[in-house]
Amino acid sequence: MRKKLLTIGGVLLCCIVFFGALYALSRLVAPKYREALIEGHLTGEYYDEETDHDVLFVGDCEVFEHFSPVVLYNEYGITSFIRGGAQQLVWHSYYMLLDALETETPKVVVFNVLALKYGAPQSEAYNRLNLDGMRWGGAKIGAIRASMTDGEDFLSYVFPLLRYHDRFDKLTAEDWRYWFSDGEPVSFKGYIMHTGVKPATKTPTPPALSDPRLPETSMAWLEKLAALCEEHGITLVLIKSPSIEPYWYPEWDAEIASFAKSRGLRYYNMMDGSETGVDLSTDTYDQGQHLNVIGAEKLTRWFGGILKEEFGLRDHRGEAAYDADYAALSVRYEAEKQRLSEGME
Amino acid sequence: MHFASWAFLLFLAVLVPVYYLVPKRIQWIVLLLANAVFVGFAGWLGAVFMTVTITTVYAASRGIDALILRQRKTLAAMKATHTKEERKKTRLRFEKRRRAVLIACLVVNFGILFVLKYGAMIGKLSAELFHTREFGADLALTMGISYYTFSSVGYLVDVNREELFAEKNPCKLALFISFFPLLVQGPITRFETVGKALLSPHVFDGRRFLSAALRIAWGFWKKLIVADRLLVAVLALCGAPGTYRGGFVLVEMLLYAACLYADFTGGIDIAIGVGELLGVTVEENFRRPYFSKSISEYWRRWHITLGEWFKRYVYYPLSVSKPMRALSKSTRRIGAGVSRRVPVYLSTILVWALTGAWHGSNLTFLIWGLLNGLVILASEELKPVYARFHARFPRLTASAFYRGLAVIRTVLLLSSLRILDCYSTVGEAFSAFGSLFTTWNWGQVAAGIPSLGLAASDYAIALMGVLLMFAVSMAQRKGAIRERIQRRGTVASVCVLLLLIGTILLFGRYGFGFDASKFVYSRF
Structure with missing residues (x-):
């Protein structure tokens, strides 16, 4: 008996x-x-949030490098978070929102429409970038199932x-340093800052579209996203953030405008710099594909005004919990801006 | 469903408990269903061919069995009333009919194998020769067909030889033919052993389970850590015969020897281990082959079941067949030695030609087989020379040094022959081998090895793997290593098992970006 127990x-x-x-x-590898x-x-940084948000941005690099939640709060008192990721496809965004709905219900969800050009999973690497950090639950399982490539x-x-x-x-x-600890966040409520300036000098010459319509699959996911928002009483706002590449075709733009109209949604195409103030000869760090912090702040200021006026979002400034949160974030934000501006980027 | 897949592990995880929990009398039915699932996963075409084999072999074996019974009854009845000559005539008549049934069944089954193995080649050749449309390009071997066809044919011949009674229940025969662990790359088994073990009831035995798990883990270890790693470099070397010459060819020969050993023995370890999990003992296919001191010894220790099959069903019957005896007799006037050698030589050459042909339709395989046969016959002829040498230098030839040299010579020789396996044409293979003696490029070899698709860490891991395989083979000379581990207790066995699994998980080449699905011998 003793031997058996041993x-x-x-x-x-x-x-x-x-x-x-x-x-x-x-964990190491x-x-x-x-x-x-x-x-x-x-x-993964979303799960460290201690306060809730009135606005959730979902989408690809055109959200996480183009909008600054710090500016949105400091100038309008709007609380927000960007649940965006590199080449985050529309179904990724759908499940990111579904996942967020487990803990909060934002008033407005802003979706950048560029990712709709992809109707099928693109790359394992991007799936990993977007999904590895997601917490386990129905949303993550759904996201993985929808995203897996061959x-x-x-x-x-x-x-x-x-x-x-x-x-x-x-x-x-890096692997040894962060083996068992996550360390400081790399973003500012989902925003990744760049301070470099590399002007857009070329005019894109896009190839002709073989099919002027956006893929049916991605439009079906957009329908689902709209339905999910509707179900939770959330206002879905569609945007096309400014960039010259990947090219956003007028045919796609018309299709999104028509979709928005049919669903009673607002769609803002921000490609026109005269409205937003974004100037791609100074406000981009990679020749017009993504905005630098100057461009992101300009765009956020402009869009913050719209959010405030059109959707009547409350000004949370003066509320202790938010103020404390954003004050600490602002300090880190300004320090990072300083550090990057000093040529360390 | 491949061995190196999560689906297969899940399949086993479901099958094993179910197999031991159901009443013993229906265990074989559970196994048969498992075989059906496994075959079904491989595609409908494979299932159709297997069904044809099962049906024809069953019908033929039952037909032969009935003829044997009638033959016995008839001969018994004739004993008192007929002369010996008349009884002999009757016996021969029955045997002729049995042979007809046997041959018909062999034609169908070898016919399928032939068409699948050679259809594409014949189609291509005919298009080139007669300028017709190429046909059969999409013909390919279905899973396990080379292996189960040989096992089935062996069974049928055994029935015809009256060494076995034909199985009355077609489902039980189907269980033997379709036993899933053996469908990937064998071994080729006999109904006498595996077929009967499959039908016996089995009780769960923790010790056997652990032993089987160790063997399966070791098989995966060899396959995923060593074979799949080295295969990258081997494919790079074989893929550019014009670039990699001279010293690179020697590197390729040695890497391929290690890769093939790890791949084939790994797959067989998994197959035998899975059999053991289910309580079924499967014939061993290897006995430390790289420790052989001659090519003929090597072939008694490498792919044993294929060698045994050819010996039992081709070599022996052929060497004592009527035409062979007649040929031997007709050469008697040239000399007793020639007369004695003719059946042996011809049978050996034929068996090796068939062995080569079994491996594939490419001419390289046929030449490889024939060269193996020639080397074996040459060794036989040189035996007196060796004997004289041994008698002259008894201390030297008994030394470990000499034995070691013999082992190295054998490995180099068989690796030289195997070069034919690496290239697509005989010309490329001979040219590459010839460059070993004409191109002196060791500087380039040292510089070129890192560009073969493997990182330094990969070479280090592969080297450690090869050394471990060598150490295990050395240890096996003193007895079965798993038994020795198990003698140290369950905890020691579990530790070794977890260590194997852990190192596979960390250093194995599997998952996204890797293809661990194929075993080299699964294509034969």
Whole structure:
């Protein structure tokens, strides 16, 4: 009997050590997204939020590099968070919102329509950037199922070691430093700051469209997104953030405008700089694809005015919890702006 | 469903408990259903071919069995009333009819195999020769067909030889033919052993379960850590025969030897381990082959079941067949030695030609088979020379050094022959091998190895893997290693198992971006 108990105990101990080691190794080899590909850290940062938000932005790089929640609060008292990610496709955005609805119900959801050009999963790498940081639940499961490309398997999302085991020989100091700690956020409520200036000098020459319509799949997801917002009493706002590439075709624009009209939604095409004040000869860090902090702040100021006037969002300034939160964030925001402006970017 | 897939592990995780929980009398039915699921996953065409094999082999074996029974009854009845000559005539008549049934069944089954293996090649050749439209380009071997066809044919021949009674229940025969662990790359089994073990009831045994799990884990370890890693470099080397010459060819030969060993023995370990999980003992296919001191010894230790099959069903019957005996007799006047050698030589050459052909339709395989046969026959002829050498230097030839040299010589020789497996044409293979002696480029080799698609860490891991495989083989000389681990207790076994699993999870080449689905021998 004693021998049997010892054996069971020994086996249990082996298993505990084994699974403990696997967990530790899994954390070690998983990308940390702290110094390179920091967009991968965005999804997880949402869960550190202690206050709720009136506005949630969902979409791709044209939201997380084009809107500054700090400016939105400091100038209009609007609380917001950007649940955006690199090449975040429309179904990613749908599930990001579904996930957020578990804990809060924003008044307005702003969706950038550029991602609608993709009707099918594009790349495993972008799936990982967007989904790895999501907390487990129905939304994450749905997002994974909707996003997997050929060769991907669900199990590797559950056990990241199965995906990242081949990184054991590519580990960097970052992996060891953030092995068991997440460290400071890389964003400012989902906004990633860039301060460089690289003007847009060329006029895009887009290839002719073989089909002028946006993919049916992505439009179906947009329908679902609209229905989800409607179901929760949220106002969905569609936007097209300013950029010259990827090219946004007039045919697509007309289709979105028509969709918005048919669903009673507001659609703002912000490509015209004379309205927003964004000047792509100074306000972009990569020749017109994304905005730098000057452009993002201009765009946020303009859009904040619309949010305030058109959707009657409350000014939360003066409310202790928000003030404290945004004051601390503003300090970090300004420090980062200073650091980057000093040429450290 | 491939061995190296989560689906397969899930399949086993469901099957094993169900198999041991159901009443023992229906265990074989559970297994049959599992086989059907496994075959079904591989595609409907494979299922159709397998059904044809099961149906024809069942019908033929039952037909032959009935003929044997009638033959016995008839001969018994004739014993008192007929002469010996008349009884012999009757026996021969029955045997002729049995042979006709046997041959008809062999034609169907080998016919399917032939069409699938050679259809594309014949189509291409005919298009080139007769300028017709190419046909059969999409013909491909379905899962396990080379293996189950051989096992089924072996069973049928055994029935005809009256070594076995034909199985009366077609489902039980189907269970033997379609036993799923053996469908990926064998081994080729016999109904006498595996077929009967499949039908016996099995009780769960924790010790056996752990032993089987160890073997499966070791198989995956070899496949995912060593074989799939080295395969990247091997494919790079084989893929550019014009670039990689001279020293690169030697590197390729050695890497391929290690890769093929890890891949094939790994797959067989998984197959045998899965059989063991289900309480079924499957024939061993390897006995530390790279420790062989001659090519003929190597072939007794590598892919044993294929060698045994050819020996049992081709070599022996052929070497004692009527035409062969007649040929031997007719050469007697040239000399007793020649007469004695003719059946052996011809049978050996034929068996090796067939072995080569079994591996594939490419001419390289046929040449590879024939060269193996020639080397074996040459070794036989040189035996007296070796004997004289051994007698002259008894201390040297008994030394570990000499034995080691013999082992290295054998590995180099078989690796040289295997070069034919790496290239698409015989010319490319011979040219590459020839460059070993004409191109002295070791500087380039040292500089070129890092550009073969593997990082330094990959080479380090592969080297550690090869050393571990070598150490395990050395340890196996003193007895089964799993038994020795298990003698140290359950905790020790679990530790080894978890260590194997852990290292596979960390260092294995699997998951997104890797293709671990194929075993080299699954294409044969």
